[in-house]
Amino acid sequence: MTTFVDRVELHVAAGNGGHGCASVHREKFKPLGGPDGGNGGRGGDVILVVDQSVTTLLDYHHSPHRKATNGKPGEGGNRSGKDGTDLVLPVPDGTVVLDKGGNILADLVGEGTTYVAAQGGRGGLGNAALASARRKAPGFALLGEPGRAGDVVLELKTVADVALVGYPSAGKSSLISVLSAAKPKIADYPFTTLVPNLGVVTAGSTVYTIADVPGLIPGASQGKGLGLEFLRHVERCSVLVHVLDTAALESERDPLTDLDVIEAELREYGGLDNRPRLVALNKVDVPDGQDLADIIRPDLEARGYQVFEVSAVSRHGLKELSFALAKIVGDARAAKPKEEATRIVIRPKAVDDAGFTVVAEDGFYRVLGEKPERWVRQTDFNNDEAVGYLADRLARLGVEEELVKAGARTGDEVVIGAMDDAVVFDWEPTITAGAEMLGRRGEDHRFEAPRPAAQRRRERDAERDEADHEYDAFKPF
Structure with missing residues (x-):
């Protein structure tokens, strides 16, 4: 059974905004009290937040589909709908959020760091808010x-100061178990460690974390063994420690060759060239191990490595190793720039930014922009008055003017939005006037002073004829 997962694909869906309400206030002796439809509630967001108590992405491996709740619709009596509840998903410290193409969207490091993976929809305005x-x-x-x-895609990269690398059964887990309070599984067969182990080490006044990377073998950077899955866990470390087995039983292996193989895999993986390296010659408590350590130590020092002879069984050399690591970690922390307080960055829009673009495509014109696309999504095309309101908004934004500049003519096909949810119109240049005259939209003649019946009939017939002429071309397919 899978107990550790460090990469998952998560399907997230934010909540939909609630619809606005079209309502007219009515009470005894006051049948037309004016519009009182409330606004719809906002849909809930899907939010990722770093939680130190979470160490794996296992929950999302078993349940990859997550959805926030929808906002409630508005009601009469100026009652707004309830906002949807945000869905907060805890993730481990060091989680990287990527899109399907592998582009990094967020790097979540530090308790409480958040990222909105999916934003909830806005609630629709009720007719009370639309009144003017x-x-x-x-x-x-x-x-x-x-x-x-x-x-x-969520990828977990362990946040550790020190990474232990080496062949399977080199003794990495044993070193962690004696340097810290961690209790990893230890056995005498390869690939005992199937997940990264993490421990906390105290050396003097310095406290740092140490992790091992399991399963590194030749070809690990290309996916052999377990190395490709876990090499990402060394990316955040400040120092690498090569753990070399000086008591290896395989005659075809020796510590120097092991070191060269692991270094080749690290170079192939990339991004780790600037990390300082130490070498820990492990298992020197074995007589043959001490002899081999004495032989290869000069060669390692000639390569520029700082070498420590250690034993997880006898605890030999562990204090010197832990304090040497503490010094390197302390220097690395001091060299990092101090994190600045959170700042609010204001990026005003350019004075010539219209908020939309008109693109001439093969046989039609496409309108792209946050405002027009959102307005289209919020329009009830079964209501002619709502369609007219959309036409007014687009005209005020300047869409009609830009269509004329782009060469659009009467009857040309105009598409607003992306292909999936686009709305298609046959364009009519006089659409602004038509929107204004659609039944004198938003005006109820019963609120006005009485007029002669003949005058009212003439005005009604004129408005109906004008509306039929101007709006037949504007209805969406």
Whole structure:
């Protein structure tokens, strides 16, 4: 059974925003009290947060689909819908968030660090919020915006100061067990360690973490053994320790060859050339091990390595090794730039940023931009008044003017949004006037002073004829 998982693909979906409500206040002796439809609630976000008590991504391996709750729709009486509940997903310290293409979206290091993996949709405005002096009684409300959904990849890179690397059964787990309070599984066969082990070491006033990387063998950087899965766990370390087995029973192996093989795999993996290296000659408590250590030590020192002879059984040389590691870790921490306090960065938009673009494509014109695409998603196309309101908004934004500049003509096909959820129109240049005249949108004649019946009939017939002429071309397919 899988007990440690350090890479998962997570399918996240934020909550949808609640729809706004179109309602008119009614009570005894006051049947037309004005619009009182409430706004829809915001959809819940999907948020990743670093939790030190979490050490693996196992939960998301078994349950990769996660969804936040939707916002509630608005109601009459100016009652807004309840916001959806955010879905908070705890992840281990050192989790990297990537998209499907391998691009890094966030690097989550430090307790409480958060990242919004999927943002909830906005709630739609009710007709009370849409009312204005010109639009006294809107007969429509805005729809809630769908929440974002997609796939992200979570990769765990252990946050450790020291990484122990070496062949299987070189004694890495044994060293961790005596240097710290960690209790990894220890046995005399290769690949005993199937997951990275992490321990905390105290040397004088310095406290640091130490981890081992299991399963490094020739070809590990290409996926042989377990090395490819766990080499990422050494990327954050400050120092590498080569653990060499001086009591290896295999006649075809020797410590210097083991060192060359591991270094070749680290170079192939990349990104670790600037890490300082130490060499720990392990198992010197064995007579043959001490003899071999005496033979190869001059060669290692000639290569520039700082060499320590250690034994996890007799505890020989462990104090010297732990204090040497503490010094390197302390120097690395001192060399790091101090983290600055959180700053709010204000990036004003350019004065000539229209907020959208019009692109001429093969046989049609596409309108792209956050505002027009969001407005389309929030429009109820079964309501002519809502369609007219969308037309007014697009005209005020300048979409119609840009379409003219791009060469659009009456009857040309205009697409707003991406291909998946795009809305297609046959463009009519006089759409602004038509939107204004659609039944004098938002105005209820019952709120106005009485007029002669003949005048009202003439105005109604004129408005109906104009609306039929102007809006037939604007209805979406």
